[in-house]
Amino acid sequence: MRLPLYAFSGLATLSASLSGHAAGFFEDSKASLELRNFYIDRDNRDGTAKPSRQAEWGQGFILDYRSGYTQGEVGFGIDALGLAGLRLDSGKGTHYNPTSSNRGGQVFPTDGDGRAVNEFSSLGPTLKARFRQSELKLGTLRPTLPVVTYNDGRLLPQTYEGAQFTSRDIDRLTFTAGKLTQAKGRNSTDNQGLSILGANNAQTGQFVNSFLFAGGDYALSKDLTAQYYYGKLENFYTQHFVGLTHRAKLPVGSLKTDLRGFISDSTGKNASQAGRAQGYVSSGYGNAGEVDNRAWSAIFTYSLGAHSLGLGYQRLTGDSDFPFMTMGDGVRAYLISDRSLNTFQHAGERTVIGTYAYDFAALGVPGLRLAADYLRGDHISTAAGNAQEWYRGTSLEYAVQNGPLKGVTVAWRNGTFRSELASARAVDETKVIVSYTLALL
Numbered sequence: 295m296r297l298p299l300y301a302f303s304g305l306a307t308l309s310a311s312l313s314g315h316a317a318g319f320f321e322d323s324k325a326s327l328e329l330r331n332f333y334i335d336r337d338n339r340d341g342t343a344k345p346s347r348q349a350e351w352g353q354g355f356i357l358d359y360r361s362g363y364t365q366g367e368v369g370f371g372i373d374a375l376g377l378a379g380l381r382l383d384s385g386k387g388t389h390y391n392p393t394s395s396n397r398g399g400q401v402f403p404t405d406g407d408g409r410a411v412n413e414f415s416s417l418g419p420t421l422k423a424r425f426r427q428s429e430l431k432l433g434t435l436r437p438t439l440p441v442v443t444y445n446d447g448r449l450l451p452q453t454y455e456g457a458q459f460t461s462r463d464i465d466r467l468t469f470t471a472g473k474l475t476q477a478k479g480r481n482s483t484d485n486q487g488l489s490i491l492g493a494n495n496a497q498t499g500q501f502v503n504s505f506l507f508a509g510g511d512y513a514l515s516k517d518l519t520a521q522y523y524y525g526k527l528e529n530f531y532t533q534h535f536v537g538l539t540h541r542a543k544l545p546v547g548s549l550k551t552d553l554r555g556f557i558s559d560s561t562g563k564n565a566s567q568a569g570r571a572q573g574y575v576s577s578g579y580g581n582a583g584e585v586d587n588r589a590w591s592a593i594f595t596y597s598l599g600a601h602s603l604g605l606g607y608q609r610l611t612g613d614s615d616f617p618f619m620t621m622g623d624g625v626r627a628y629l630i631s632d633r634s635l636n637t638f639q640h641a642g643e644r645t646v647i648g649t650y651a652y653d654f655a656a657l658g659v660p661g662l663r664l665a666a667d668y669l670r671g672d673h674i675s676t677a678a679g680n681a682q683e684w685y686r687g688t689s690l691e692y693a694v695q696n697g698p699l700k701g702v703t704v705a706w707r708n709g710t711f712r713s714e715l716a717s718a719r720a721v722d723e724t725k726v727i728v729s730y731t732l733a734l735l
Contacts, residue, residue, distance in 0.1 A: 319371060322362020325734040330354040332449040332727050334400050339720040350401040350410065351383040354449040359735075363424050373420040375434055377450045384410035398481035401449050416483045418453055428461040439470060440535040440554070440628040441507050441525030442619060447634060448480040452625065455485055456505075470523075471508035477621055490530055490585075490617050491639075492577035500563075500573040504528035505619060509535070517541045529562035529574050531585040531617045535628070547598035552606075554630065556589040558617050578614035578641040579675040587612040589639075591630045593647060600656035604649035604667075606630050608638065613675075615639050631669055635711035635721050636685050642675035661693040674715065683713035702730045 333351040357376035363369025381402055389399040389410040402410035418434025435454045436444045445452040458472035476485035487501025494501075509523025521537035538553040563569025564576065564585055575583030593606030608631050610616055616639035618627040631638035631645045638645045647669050654662035666688045674681040691705040707725040711718075 316364060318362045318369065319364045320362065323360065323735050325357070325359040326731050327734055328354075328356040328358070328729060328731045330356065330449060330727065330729045332401065333725065334448075335724045336400060337722045339722060347388055348400050349384070349388040350381075350399055352401050352449045353380045353382055354378070356450065363422075367425070369424045371422045371424070373422060373431075373433075375418040375420070375436075375453065376415075377418070378413065378415035379449045380413050381410055398479065401481055403482055414481075414483050416478065418455075418478075427463045428459070431458045431460075432456075435472075435474070437472075437474075437507075439507060439509070439523060440521060440537060441509070441523045441533055442474065442505065443626045443628055445480055445626045447626075450480055452480045453478045466513040467510055468512075469508075469510040472506075474505040474507070475503045477619070479621055486621055488527060488619050489621055490527065490576060491615060491620055492575045492583060493530070493573055494621055498573065500529070501621075502528040502530065526561060527617075527619060529569065530560075530564045530576070531558050532561045533558045533617065547596055550595045550597070552593045552595075552630065554589075554591045554628070556587070556616065558585055558587040558589075558612075558614075560585040576614045576617055579677065581613035581641065584614060585617050586614045587616050587641070589616050589629065593630045593649075595649070600653040602649075602651045604647070606647035606649075608643075608645040608647070610639065610641065610643045613641055615641050631671070633667075633669065633685050633687060633709065634707070634725075635687075635709045635723055636669075636683065636713070636718075638669060638671045638683070638685075640671070640674045640715075642673050642680070643671045644673045645669055645671040661695045663691050665689045665691075676715065681714040683711070683715065683718065686710045702728065704728050 331353050334349065336348045338346050355378040359374045361371040361373065363371045379402065384399065384402055389402065389404070398404050399410055403414050405411050420431050420433035420435065422429060422431045433455065435456055435458050436451060437454060437458065438444065444454065454474045455476040456472055456474035458470065461469045474488065477488060478485045487503050488505055489499055489501045493499045505525065505527045507523065507525045509521065512520050514520055518540045521535065523535040525533045534557045536555045540551040542549045563572060563574040570583040576585045588611045589608065591606065591608035593604055595602055595604040608629065616627065616629065619625060626632055627637050627639060629637060629639060630647060647667065649667040651663065651665040654664070668686050670682070670684040672680060672682040674683070687707070687709040689705060689707040691703065693703045694700050705727045709723045711721045
């Protein structure tokens with residue numbers, strides 16, 4: 295594995311600092327190992343394109359080491375993320391991925407003949423420095439921001455490469471800024487460039503190496519937080535995000551309000567006809583490949599005892615789909631409609647969302663939780679007129695509370711998706727995940 299150039303100069307500085315101020319570096323170090331057993335069965339129920347069914351089973355190991363900081367006004371440290379996945383079951387018929395696509399299956403990378411590899415692993419180091427309440431990280435990152443959020447929905451998590459600065463020096467404000475240059479898919483060992491839907495074809499698509507982001511969360515009060523973030527993917531799009539979250543105690547129960555808005559426009563080569571002709575395009579209808587999208591949403595969740603009930607609505611306007619970074623192997627979009635089988639991000643789409651969750655601790659079974667949701671999208675702009683789609687999902691999760699298996703979590707998740715879009719397939723999906731995190735330091 296090759297470290298970026300900035301890592302070598304950082305290592306030299308870190309080594310010099312460690313020689314005289316290593317106490318905090320070692321004493322505050324933490325390390326954990328997550329053992330994640332993951333099974334997925336995805337049934338593509340219509341269409342003739344392979345595969346008609348994907349089923350894969352693997353054992354993952356996620357080693358997360360985080361050092362403390364050296365002593366002094368400016369402290370230095372290093373983190374490391376070790377990832378390894380072992381194939382337990384995946385035949386060519388259920389992994390199937392043409393080698394020409396240069397992508398993996400649902401869980402594993404693809405070898406030279408279209409089969410799943412036996413194992414895959416990678417190591418991601420991150421250099422870090424701290425001054426007062428500010429921190430700078432260089433290397434492997436797992437951002438969780440409205441304009442970029444890493445995906446952890448498979449055997450191993452997706453990661454990014456770049457730099458991120460986070461500061462809490464101003465009271466009630468968390469400010470974050472940085473630059474991402476590459477991404478590593480959740481079923482890959484290689485970093486690659488950044489792209490969006492419409493341009494992320496592995497063979498003929500366009501990829502770039504610059505995503506700039508900045509913004510912050512400001513606590514207006516204990517229960518009210520305002521957000522603003524900006525993101526710019528070179529030669530594709532600029533994006534502004536505003537958000538507001540509020541928690542209110544009611545005479546009976548409580549209510550959480552989550553409001554989100556995105557304004558996305560073209561930039562660079564995507565903004566010109568010549569650039570779009572080169573492949574810097576966005577998906578959508580009637581947009582000629584140019585990014586042009588507004589996404590507004592609100593979801594209200596009412597909680598009473600062990601029950602919580604949510605109702606939300608999302609509306610997209612403009613000629614393009616909602617743009618977000620994806621290299622074709624699974625990411626997350628910060629939309630209230632983002633689900634395992636669909637994102638509901640199409641041009642013109644209007645989505646109604648209903649959620650329900652129950653905590654069985656109220657019945658004397660702590661650690662057991664049920665969740666269900668239903669989403670229906672319509673008014674999707676297509677050449678044949680408006681189209682519709684829907685998703686239904688259910689999950690049941692149990693975390694062992696006592697005994698020798700304390701800390702083991704077992705989750706069953708099921709999803710069903712149907713769409714009138716010609717490019718979409720009807721899908722039924724089941725996932726079973728067993729995980730346990732062992733503290734090493």
